Amino acid sequence: MSGLRVVPTWRHGRERLYVCLGDGRNIAWYDREAARVNLLSEDRREDVLDALGPFLTGPVAVGPPPVPTPAELARLSLHPDDDLAPNRPGEALLVALDREPGAPHRLRPDPRRRALEAEQTVGQALDRLDGAGWHTLHSVPLPGGDRVHHLVIGPAGLFAVHALYARKQRVLVADPMVTLGRREPQPLLRRVRADADRASHALTAEVHPVLALVGPAGLRLTAPPREIRVVTDTDLTNLSRLGGVLKPADVEALHAMARDRRTWART
Template sequence: MRGLKVLPTGRPGRGRLYVNLPDGHAVAWYDREANRVSVLVDEHREAVLAVLRPYLDRGHTVGPPPVPTAADLRRLALPPDEDLAPNRPGEALLGELTHGSAGARARHRLRQELLAQQRMGGELDALESADWRVLHALPLPGAGVLDHLLIGPPGVFCIRTVPGRRQRAKVGDLLLTVGRAEPRPDPRWIRHAAARASRALTAPVTPVLAVVDASRVEVAPTVRDIRVLQPHTAVPYLAEAATTLKRPDIEALFGLARDRRVWW
């Protein structure tokens, strides 16, 4: 059939490819992670496979759409304005820099924090093709914004990003100090945020401090409940962590966490 169009969704190379009729109605989609073509209208099966041929990997399967899981149904019922999945790293800071009226010094600090969140967010986004799910800029009413929430085989990780500014960073039980700047209460904040996430998701959540571009990171020996990572150490650490969640658990937690209403 002529006129079928292939439209991508999601992040480049990872989302689905939808096959639509000229009037916009979908007749099939190709899930690149599952390597499966789901055909909604069987009479267009051959035309769908023909138009998708340049994109298909070897060993792909073809059939009707799979039965939706509870996580799928929750996602389909989620109003777009309540969906946090499209948020970019540093979403709140982008808005503040664009529309805020902060002075030059404050804007410089915001830009440093934005670059740090974008750097760490890029590292986390790269994990998504390996059974990981990540959310950015989750609003925690009354407590600010959680920079990143990572869900994968080793569990759930609540991440606060700190710009190291090419200086020495010291992480203690209650405070974090970068260079000669005033100490920051990041360790206490991430503990509280992880506890809040654990209640919201009814699952264990590990607090993480991600220190970006520090010349050196020193962690007090008494800090045992918080993981302190840097962009170049995050992926190796996560890859070696023991598996505690299966794929359906990951998808169910991701479907829950992406709903803004869960965090109120």
């Protein structure tokens, strides 16, 4: 008997099987998704493979853990309170509604709930890009109480996406004004551009502004808006089809910088 035991865990949505000594110390782990067994010591290679035998699902690479990239080192050194990656779509609104739910019998729906629905719908669409080399951060706080609804980082660049609830309403865009149904026009495109400019300043990289309309009955643009994309929530996955301008290492480095709350204090 080797005296080793296997302990399954989940890290960042990925399953890992740790191989532990009797005193609880880890000496290896099996990353099933990467098909790799990482050994902290070659001395127990055979014992580790014997212990993992029932769990291995096919051929695996075996060796020491890969050297972490600068982006991985930055993530590992990041305090959990400063890490924005776990934010849910609409995180700031979820917290606000939890603290102050509002009157239960209001004649009109709480506008925060419609805004939350918009951010959640857009966020879910963007999260589906993750498997294509993209990262999305939600509810990125800016000084003064503003925030970037969604920051998307991928091969095609960086995008600050503002979600707008437009369910069953016709939308007219006359830069910088946006009109929902019969409401008064609002200069919303100015804010979307300003959020992207602040993100560009914080990350020292170009960030493109995007207005994402959720569920509109129709969209009319009087002219192509200046340097801004206006899309519906169902079109967001098209970002993955844009031409690549960033290498994978650049994407990871920018994501590591953007997920750090302290990065945004200087905007």
